[in-house]
Amino acid sequence: MSDKTPQDPLEQAESPSPVPAPATEQPPAEAPDGADSVLRKIFTGSGMVSVLAVLLALIIGGLLIASTDQRVEATAGYLFARPADFFGAVWSAATRSYVALFQGSVFNPRGSGLAGQIAPLMETLTIATPLITAGLGVALAFRAGLFNIGAQGQIIIAGILASWVGFALHLPLGLHLLLVLVAGVVGGAIWGGIVGLLKARTGAHEVIVTIMFNYIALYLVRYLLDTPAFQRPGETTPISPILDATAVYPQIFGSQYRLHLGFLLAIAATVFVWWLLNRSTIGFEFRAVGANPKASLTAGINVSRATVLVMAIAGGLAGLSGVAQVAGTEKVLTDGVAATYGFDAITVALLGRSSPWGTFAAGVLFGAFRAGAVQMQIQTGTPIDIVLVVQSLIVLFIAAPPLVRAVFGLNPRKKKPATAGTSRKAASTGGAA
Template identity: 50%
Template sequence: MKRLKQSKGTVGSVTDLAQPEHSRWKVWLDQAGLSIAAVVIALGIGAVLIAATNLEVQRASGYFFARPTDTLMAIWHSVADAYVSMFRGSVFDFNAPNWQRAIRPFTETLVFATPLICAGLGLSVGFRAGLFNIGAQGQMLMGAALGGYVGFAIPMPAGVHLIAALLGAILGGAIWAGIAGVLKAQTGANEVIVTIMLNSVALFLLSWLLTLPTFLVPGSTNPQSPPVLEGAQFPALIGPPFRLHAGFLVALLATAVVWWLIERSTIGFEIRAVGHNMEAARFAGMSVGMVTIRTMMISGALAGLAAGTLILGTESRLESGIAGSIGFDAITVALLGRNRPVGTALAGVLFGALKAGGFLMQTAANTPIDIVLVLQSVIVLLIAAPALVRAAIPFMRAEKKS
């Protein structure tokens, strides 16, 4: 087993199972440097786009050769105003009239980060096994459907109701991902195609469920469920006017559990072994098929957990668009975190900050919120092509040569 080699098809950079601890730390630090550099480069590209689309910059550039300082100052103000507004909307609003308004942006960042962390953890588990689970979106929808139904339709004592609804969300995601896992293990079906198709099936299935009387508010035809009962909702961590709830603590707990599962448990060893080299793992006596099914179900369970933090946390009603684009954003979160639990959690917070800060950036600095999508897309591009990052950062080129 110590000679297991890294498979070329594995997503992300992973260390050899037999590498010394200091070598693993060196590789992890290199990966962290690549992720940070990708974010910095993306922000730089975003700055260029912000300046290029700013009306004041365009006006000043018309007489650039007469007064170049006007153009340079316009560029500086457009970029600085946009990113300062993003900081104020995601970390700390130093212009707020009171301390509650000042710290509320950071709590909103954590609110947006909570489902991203959980879903990103799920995808990272699959990636560590060499499985491209692109179906977190559908798994979240099915998790929200089952967890939401338990939350609004089955009265229980407070506390017990929350646990039951959360387990329902986890079970819904695990079952939906398990379908892809079984097809992969038993028939060799490509998990990318299967999970993408299951996303569409889940969307239309949820839309159909929201036409049934069981899932609708009595006497209403609006495609949304009754509100989740109070006993099934996550308690607030701070209280009004903040939206931060105990689901964030669940996301942190999930991060610790996934780290232990992958790095310290037998199941995690099998996941990493199959991800390194499937044939070697099979030769060593591991059931690759069972590892595939188990990994997909764990991945889907975490996506369902992400849905649970939504339907039982910030969202109180089940509707077809409840997952938004979180399932797809989680792919970027997992890749940016290099499929490591701690890295994925930090990447989730970063993407939560981009989303939270984008709203104020649009209103205060008059910068289109679409720039946030551009930043995310550039980050994905740079993570997928680390050679571009190394080519752009001189000290990383030198480190690579050494």
């Protein structure tokens, strides 16, 4: 009998052979189109980059605020003699403005009672409501590989239909509001679904089509507001009649705040989009089409149907923003019903990395910027435009993740190349992908 024990099969596989077999190389994956690859990296990058992009934008915004402060200009004259005065003035100018921004958007300790102290937060949530729902529409489309910049037009069409149902029909409470909501969502869904249909049937690029649809919706609402069907009697300005009381969103916490039912619907829409993308079959198809349309088609997924459906749902989500405008805050239809919510929704989805809850948080953040800008200007004299500068800087840094990582010293980890030994070990253990 031999004293040698049998060698383990795995050890035999790992032991060097007289003629080492070359490691099998996997064929390189087919690279996506250049534009799609860039957009996908921008929209689906690390969440930490988003947070740092906001922080970096606030820092630069603070420096811009300080550059226009009179005390900073005065201390800059003797910077080298007393540098502490200069840097103290810079810190004071930036922090005073941001504290005023916080007090105007989240909590004002000088308010009368708790109701007055949380009034800024209620206003922030009110402004954030259309940003959230429109941002969800943009984010959902991108998860399916589509760049929906038509939220502006979808909001307008939804506002047209919802307002007409609100002031032209006189129905009981509950039923009237439900029809207003349905009309707005269906209007936005149709406006977005047409884009998806053109994309699926003719190959028309959704960016070009949505841009044109935005202009069509804008000029359509301007035309309708000059017609007897939409113009308020006795008015020469383009404004519709006031919506019936039965067609208006109720205030959640009473008439002292503008926060209305639309915010709860925005939360419900966020949950719906999360469920759709992560728990439903159609959501899996959306994500598969967004990752690789050709592979999805080979796997049996109806890419054309997914394109039409995702654009229709995205339009319906943006339609919620139109309903929130006419039935929640404005109570009337004007040609400025969409304001800039449709375009800001792109930034919100960008900052939220196209995830439902990330988009929700980004919408609240941008709502806080808008709500607090007025208070910041009143208290410190800082121009409101500085908020637009900060928002623009956020977009810039979100679109350039390597720049943000370089500023904060966050170098991405590089994958170690596979060695021949590890390849043979993977092969022996059946670890093929």
